[in-house]
Amino acid sequence: MPQPPLITPPSPQGLVPQFDESTRTRILHFLGYPNWASLAQSIQLGYPAASEPLFLVYDAFFRISQEAVPTVIQDLCECEDIEKQLSSARTRMKATQIGDLKPNANEARDLRRELTYWVRRLADDLGVNPNPYSQINYMGYGGGGVNAKVMG
Numbered sequence: 001m002p003q004p005p006l007i008t009p010p011s012p013q014g015l016v017p018q019f020d021e022s023t024r025t026r027i028l029h030f031l032g033y034p035n036w037a038s039l040a041q042s043i044q045l046g047y048p049a050a051s052e053p054l055f056l057v058y059d060a061f062f063r064i065s066q067e068a069v070p071t072v073i074q075d076l077c078e079c080e081d082i083e084k085q086l087s088s089a090r091t092r093m094k095a096t097q098i099g100d101l102k103p104n105a106n107e108a109r110d111l112r113r114e115l116t117y118w119v120r121r122l123a124d125d126l127g128v129n130p131n132p133y134s135q136i137n138y139m140g141y142g143g144g145g146v147n148a149k150v151m152g
Helices: 022-029 054-063 066-094 107-126 135-139
Strands: none
Touching: 022 054, 022 066, 022 107, 054 066, 066 107
16 A cells, blocks of 8 residues: 655645656656655755745645646656766766767766756646755756846
8 A cells, every 4th residue: 555645745635646656756856856754944054945945846746637747757757868868978978089989078068958958847847946956056957046036
């Protein structure tokens, strides 16, 4: 018998999640959110905790229509495929030339850019934002540490 999720979204109002726990964990991974057993307080050491926007993602797991599930799964599979390509690209970083073949020096950068595209598509499918506090943002592959840019 499947166990209920450890963290439930606010007021699911009788809705059931459209994804199993394993799929939710994979989605959280690509959106840059931790899959915690419990949420900590929202402010830690004077800064918003990484969990602050997490409730929106959990809420999306319950509110997305059944018809939208295949699109989310398709985009999740694209993200996983690109992550596997990134992993295999590391083995080619050791050489600048193999016989007459010259590896693409920009392969890892191009794959990261492509991964960013698909992560944003995945986020759009769910109607959420990737985690603005994710550490992957240090390389410029995401939002950064700010929710909204203040102009004035």
